[in-house]
Amino acid sequence: MNESAQKPLKVAILSNEAEQIADAIRAKAALLPDTFQYIDIGIATASSEDIDCDNTEVLLADPNLAARVIPQCQHLKWCQSTWAGNAPLLNLEKTDYELTGLKGVFGELMREYVFAYLLQFARNIPAFAANQNAEPPVWRAETRFPLNGLTLGIIGLGNIGRALIPVAHSFGMKVVGVSRSAKPVEGADAMYMPSQITQFAENVDHVVNLMPDTSHTQQLLSKVFFAHLKPHSILINAGRGSAIDDDALINALDESRLAHAVLDVFDLEPLPATHPFWHHPKITVTAHTAAESQPEDVAQVFLDNAERYLNHQPLRYKLDFTKGY
Incomplete structure (x- = not known):
């Protein structure tokens, strides 16, 4: 001092x-x-x-x-x-x-959040839970969707996004990212600019959005973006709610253009009780708790x-x- x-x-x-x-x-x-x-x-x-x-x-x-x-x-x-x-x-x-x-300070918490949900769907935990709660209970091997060999796309490869890379690699995943500069990031196989978002979408299996709220990121995840995803894709939004076109996401899920969306952030918080996200069978809502300070x-x-x-x-x-x- x-x-x-x-x-x-x-x-x-x-x-x-x-x-x-x-x-x-x-x-x-x-x-x-x-x-x-x-x-x-x-x-x-x-x-x-x-x-x-x-x-x-x-x-x-x-x-x-x-x-x-x-x-x-x-x-x-x-x-x-x-x-x-x-x-x-x-x-x-x-x-x-x-x-x-x-x-x-958020990297470890975000790793837990993202891979908690990716693993839930990889191991098809919801299906096993439904089987256990059925009357009578159902003994059945459910389809699994291993992460090994898949590509994780991270939109926003800053400090928090980079914390996901070693975990993704430990599951045998490749990693590609989106950033404003598209500069190379250690551990990422490819980088894209926001203007290349559809090309990015075509080359990933699961998507994590961690972009901050700026004029360049608003409704970046639009109808066009969803149209280029794979039907088995999981979308996790823990960045900002403004990045997603809500209506386009619901339509894409209804049309099976992606499998599920895990949403932690929203345009309006708390998310109004009347919002369709709450009751959509292919949407999981969490209360902006992915990585709390x-x-x-x-x-x-x-x-x-x-x-x-x-x-x-x-x-x-x-x-x-x-x-x-």
């Missing part, structure tokens, strides 16, 4: 888990008092009305809550997000501050960046307002 940094760094925490995050920061900071002696948590709240916008330099916040106060925070210099996705902040006019995302992870990323901030060093995981990620 730079000893010249004598002025306390007053931090405002605005989050639905504000107290838990504050406790985690205090606990971690206590282990390194010389390093973090200058950090002062001025307020930890879930209410945007509690934030003193005139005197907020550093904000640690949930993006949806931060979006309510940042336009009024004229002296804001840095906002550390508690989420991986930051669309509520990227859509604001105010961009004269540093915005850092939460990264490096934990207070301890938020605290660690924040403290690492706080030390950098105090020492006038570049912050990690800085977002580009122009690119949207």
Whole structure:
């Protein structure tokens, strides 16, 4: 720590888990008092009305809550997000501050989520469950769909997407990806640009979407995309709901252009009870829980960046307002 940094760094925490995050920061900071002696948590709240916008330099916040106060925070210099996705902040006019995302903590959770569902369908677990619950129970060998030899397509091969590659390889799968630049990624057999999405679709068996919400990704998974998938394809969307044309997906499932969709993110959350996704037999709905941030992870990323901030060093995981990620 730079000893010249004598002025306390007053931090405002605005989050639905504000107290838990504050406790985690205090606990971690206590282990390194010389390093973090200058950090002062001025307020930890879930209410945007509690934030003193005139005197907020550093904000640690949930993006949806931060979006309510940042336009009024004229002296804001840095906002550390508690989420991986930051669309509520990227859509604001105010961009004269540093915005850092939460990264490096979601890979393991996303691996569990994605392969929990891929393996469920590979081993045809729903069919065996139905047999067990039948009256009388049914003893029958069901068709299985091994992952070995298939190709996993990952749309959005950033830090989280890359965490899936070694697991896919362990099951004997090939991996291809989509990214804005289509630069080579270690472990990926091929890379495509979003403009090549139909060519990508023709060359994959199962699809995982992890793309952020930007103008380039909205309804990327459209009627044309679904028309190029294989009938046995499983689609897992754990990126953003805006990437999918909902009506086109339902029609594609009804026409058996793909086998099933596992959806964790939606245009409107919570997903309205009247939405047709809830009752479609080929759709599994989860409540945006594929890879949730934990207070301890938020605290660690924040403290690492706080030390950098105090020492006038570049912050990690800085977002580009122009690119949207």
